[in-house]
Amino acid sequence: MSRMQARDIKTAEEARRIVEERGLSHVKVGMFDIDGVMLGKYMQRDKFFSALEDGFAFCDVVLGWDSKDELYDNVKFTGWHTGYPDAPLKIVPDSCRELPCEGDMLLFLAEFAGPAGELCPRGLLKRILERGRGMGFEAFGSLEYEFFMFQETPESVREKGFRNLKPLTPDMMGYSMLRSSVHSELYRELLALAESMDFPIEGLHTETGPGVIEAAIGVDSALAAGDKGALFKVFTKVWAQRRGLMATFMAKWSPDYPGQSGHIHLSLREIDSGKSAFFDPEKPYQMSDVQRHFVAGQQKLMPEFLAMFAPTINSYTRLIPGFWAPTDATWGVENRTTALRVIPGSDKSQRVEYRLGSADANPYLALAAAIGAGLYGIEHRLEPDEQVKGNAYELDHPEHQALPRTLWEAAQRLKASEAARTLFGDAFVEHFAATREWEERQFRRHITDWELDRYFEII
Missing domain, CATH: 3.30.590.10 (Glutamine synthetase/guanido kinase, catalytic domain)
Structure with a gap:
């Protein structure tokens, strides 16, 4: 029998078989957050096999922090007020990829399920x-x-x-x-x-x-x-x-x-x-x-919708x-x-x-x-x-x-968009707009080189 190829994997059973065939003790599992940053971990084989059937849990802080791991203070879904509980994820068997820089190692994508799924970027595209x-x-x-x-x-x-x-x-x-x-x-x-x-x-x-x-x-x-x-x-x-x-x-x-x-x-x-x-x-x-x-x-x-194309x-x-x-x-x-x-x-x-x-x-x-x-x-x-x-x-x-000229303005246009709420759901729109407002607020806390050069001495 010929060696199974990652791109041929379609089902949970086939995912199990390719891991067994390669004798892997662990596989890599990753998901993408609101900013498009990939997060994940190595998962032990038996844990992975269980996750193929029943999913697995991951701390929902990854939906509650920015690209520098700073915790949002303005989102409802998660935060100190919820205690950052685990959120369910499910493995996507047909996302299997080779990882050529790691020998026979395999990578699988995962996506959030349940209420967290309303905020999941991959889940949003699927909807x-x-x-x-x-x-x-x-x-x-x-x-x-x-x-x-x-x-x-x-x-x-x-x-x-x-x-x-x-x-x-x-x-x-x-x-x-x-x-x-x-x-x-x-x-x-x-x-x-x-x-x-x-x-x-x-x-x-x-x-x-x-x-x-x-x-x-x-x-x-x-x-x-x-x-x-x-x-x-x-x-x-x-x-x-x-x-x-x-x-x-x-x-x-x-x-x-x-x-x-x-x-x-x-x-x-x-x-x-x-x-x-x-x-x-x-x-x-x-x-x-x-x-x-x-x-x-x-x-x-x-x-x-500009904030979804120009998010920083x-x-x-x-x-x-x-x-x-x-x-x-x-x-x-x-x-x-x-x-x-x-x-x-x-x-x-x-x-x-x-x-x-x-x-x-x-x-x-x-x-x-x-x-x-x-x-x-x-x-x-x-x-x-x-x-x-x-x-x-x-x-x-x-x-x-005319397009919004700042991220803050773009976030306000998204929040006020009836079309966005119809297409993407209130939960996503509220959460994503809040994360963009946070990003703008973080920027306002800093003094740029341009400001120092322009104002430090002369004003």
Whole structure:
């Protein structure tokens, strides 16, 4: 009998068999929190087998702290007032991955269940996709990420105070064959890692900026696309640090260079016919009525859902004119200055690119928001505004297309959004908005270098 492969695992029984076949004493189990940070642990084999059937418990503090392990003081779900009890999680057998840096070790994803499941990013995406299936559609997506690489370590960047960092390569050399050839070993290693961990990269190249790389992950069903995007970010950083390098997915690490995007390509297919729900050869740009309504929903709800695409203080430093990031809820056909780019094609390739998101967004939440808004547009038969032709940065746009300019404002728009509460549930909206308010409050406690330079002596 041939050796079982991780990507072939579909059921709990098959998960049990592959662990036994490899003689593993432990496996790795991980989940993603609100910020898209992966958390988890090694789990002893018998405990894992039990969890396959009955789930397991994990302290719910991971839903009650921020990306620096600081405890929220403004959320209802958990806190000192609840005593931080355990929350139930369930193993996802078909998420099984190889961990090539750890020999035969296997990784399984888990997701929260019960009341905690209402806040679980992966669970939220699943609920949105189920809504789409109820409408007769299956969603497909792919994620593109830009990230900067540095000749630094976690220790060195802290010793330098995150200043004067040394990029992997110098100068602005987008799509450079020179750079990718000189560092071909690194590129090949990353491509091989992506293949072995089942988030295959269909395109990898340098972008404009010192040490910046863009990776386009292959298309898949939307839930699988979320898994692939989330794992890509984590294990790209793991791969880099194991080689004495660092990768960052900050939205913008330097005011001198473009920010880092997290673009999302989306399409719907009809469940009954298997055909593209977006492609209609008889319509302008091959946009079906369904795609037109989908784009309209995304456009209308973009200002209300922005916090799910731009979830950090740093996200908003990227959303400025002229740096390849949208500044209003606009759409156009093959127009990279707009927030939504309709890409005409065939039954196979007709899609829309959601260009607003930054690389720091939680892939599950960004997908849930982008797809949920589109489904809302279909349900309500919304019509998009007039498409933008030309440079969107140079045009005046209607006031309703304006995007929030700060994380605090974005959190308030999300809290007040009836559409968000309909799609995502009150529990998630209240919790996520509170976590973004917390993030803004944490920022306000600090004095920036800019303030010291500007005010210390002269004022």
